Amino acid sequence: MPAPIRLRELIRTIRTARTQAEEREMIQKECAAIRSSFREEDNTYRCRNVAKLLYMHMLGYPAHFGQLECLKLIASQKFTDKRIGYLGAMLLLDERQDVHLLMTNCIKNDLNHSTQYVQGLALCTLGCMGSSEMCRDLAGEVEKLLKTSNSYLRKKAALCAVHVIRKVPELMEMFLPATKNLLSEKNHGVLHTSVVLLTEMCERSPDMLTHFRKLVPQLVRILKNLIMSGYSPEHDVSGISDPFLQVRILRLLRILGKSDDDSSEAMNDILAQVATNTETSKNVGNAILYETVLTIMDIKSESGLRVLAINILGRFLLNNDKNIRYVALTSLLKTVQTDHNAVQRHRSTIVDCLKDLDVSIKRRAMELSFALVNGNNIRGMMKELLYFLDSCDPDFKADCASGVFLAAEKYAPSKRWHIDTIMRVLTTAGSYVRDDSVPNLIQLITNSVEMHAYTVQRLYKALLDDISQQPLVQVASWCIGEYGDLLVSGQCEEEEPIQVTEDEVLDVLEGLLVSNLSAPVTRGYSLTAIMKLSTRFSSVNRIKKVVSIYGSSIDVELQQRAVEYNALFKKYDHMRPALLERMPIMEKTATNGPTEIVQTNGETESSALDSKHPPSITQPTNQANDLLDLLGGNDVPVIQTALPTKPASAGGELLDLLGDLSLSGIPPMTAYNKNGLKIEFTFERSNPNPNISVITIHASNSTEADMTDFVFQAAVPKTFQLQLLSPSSNIVPALNQGSVTQVIRVLNPQKQQLRMRIKLTYTLKGAPVQDLAEVNNFPPQSWQ
């Protein structure tokens, strides 16, 4: 059998292929040759064949038959074989296949090899793709190498340890002794990887974090040396000494200084020094500055330092480099909650970024602009944002429109301005507006009683122009249905009233019904609107005709509506005026407050969550429908919102679920207190029904780990009825950093003594816990 062709030869040949088919043919031929060579157990050329296989794998062709060959190469004594073998293992094998476990023994042997480069190969492979089983088996070897004096191996062992910890967190303690003098190393490679290891340990375990806090002075010293030392050719990057190490140290300092006053104070000086002395002409300098800013914002730094950080970000915003601007906007978004005023100073630059060509920058600038809107700048900001809405990409329009609505709702200087803004959004980005904005707008319009005439007139005019944007059309038809009489009588005060006859209005509404542009939902809206006008207009016959036509519509929804309305005309005509009268003012839903929530520094999830996701709506379950009726039977449904609380890092602020209920004089009680979980009950009386007690449970957790999947259930004797609302969350944060609240309503018509059995289930440190308890110590005022 002739010697298999060399790798370079193969690559050259494959590159001459002119079509995909030609390439495939060449590759198949070569694979066949390689396969037969593997079958012959040829040691000499195995290395070459596997290398070729790896090349073909990169082109996208299957190479799984080479996996065992890689293992054989790893087991070989030749360095060349090992090199290719380990590379092949990293490319072809992964932890999903059991085959990879065969490597474990080879790696173990190689970790103890006499040549450090072989040891290095083994460490690299383990640290790159070691599965949890492998890591468990080999952790001891890694730990040994972590203590060696050979810096080449020590740095690799440190990163390998990081991988082991990521795969098998329980093994973390095992590496603790070896970390004792990692930071006293002079070698930068070892220092860098040690800092990475320490960072990983601190992030995973609060105990480790407390333990390593004492390293802060040492880290500060190392960082100082890096900045103050003269030119070091080995580690220099554009005049800065070892920026990678500097950034890692800054990151570790951030984690150590978070929520700890002493550590934060120890770092203040060095942070100020780095912030002021770093050269900013190249990307390297800016990378360090960026990390410094992130650290300053996260720890408990003094206000002067924070202002310095924000100013750095402000300067970044003016930088020509797009990357820097992007990074600045991202950080400002994180800090806008806590340092609102400082960020406001850069508002005009941020608004200018809305006009940037880059999509990522535009998005960031938009989010930041919404975060900066307040009562003072609403008019100016809204002008810019509406202009942005006109010209931005379709991807942005939905988010921008929602943001505009939210901002307008919170800070509208006048009702007219509010309605004008909404009209503007509907007419420019009408088809991108989210579905839920239609009911929200309708509610808003209903509640602005004095603007009805103006609103319906403007909407009518908009309809005349364009009926393609569904949300606009829906809102418009609803309004015309409600306030058509104002439209026809020309009562508008705000602007010049238009002359419109009943027939013209009905023409428009009927036009919507037949138009191809109208969605089925929209047709429903217009049919109902026409029906409502039967009590407001005098041309009832026309309306009757329209309604009866749609009684045989193909659309089932329309058909049903038309038939019911027909029935109204025929059999229940006496009820019609009452049924079709003006809608009462609806209860305002609590808006989600995007800017007033619990801050957790450095978390982007908070702003993203709140500006995009309105609160969930809780309603009683079907079982407890009776309770609803007993609760005073409003014909306008009351919407209760339950905003989840975020487990805050400091302060544990809670958003009160039903904040309007006043606390009566009933003392709270502790219902349950066991194994670190404490549940307190607080009581309120709900109006209007005095038979209903409203109990709010507050669950707090004094253990060191969070309790996840927390579920609270309750049972009461048959004479009572029970209803639970949604809990604020199902994670009870550790160390009393916050609590989970849930509302229980108990109906107690016979005024019996309240008794309750509660069942708690949660998961603590991975183990599920369940407990039952009886609660008998209710204060008498709660049920009398």
Next chain:
Amino acid sequence: MEWVGSPKINQLWWDSSLWGRELKLNTCERSHLYCARVKISLTAVYSGTVRTYQDNMQFMLLFSRQGKLRLQKWYVALSDTQKKKISREVIQMVLARKPKMCSFLEWRDLKIVYKRYASLYFCCAVEDQENELITLEIIHRYVELLDKYFGSVCELDIIFNFEKAYYILDEFILGGEAQETSKKIVLKAIEQADMLQEEAEAPRSVLEEIGLT
């Protein structure tokens, strides 16, 4: 006694009057939608406060302007099909970027940091919390290493010596983190390993070399 728990999210309902119906239609759909969204975003929030344990750098890709992959290094365990799919998506996204755009892309829950050097795109996927600017520096450092090793590196060098490119990468980065910040030391290690490799090769006869035995 019957256990009563919190209302399940999909049991949300409105008590409706005839006139609430219009609102009801939208609200139920919306409540479904938003509950799904809130649930998902809640999970995101809760897992955000507990750090999601992923490697900082998830993968690095090198590809040409025509989208041909020249190097792929994965620091997370994924199946071959998943890797192919992800590579394809990321390559498409990066190639679609215009030259004046910034070097950062948001994709799923990761950030893609990329830079073009001559005809090759160097692309890293990092966690959302990472410092993107230093990732650019890491990419640059890798390019410098390649350049020093090959002497004015070009795409062909990486095509024909892909295994060397991997060796250099593996001396610089381990498990997604930089293991050595000194260029000199990395290059020295590669040099010495190369020498080891040469010594290990048994001396071959001339005939063997030209493939005759």
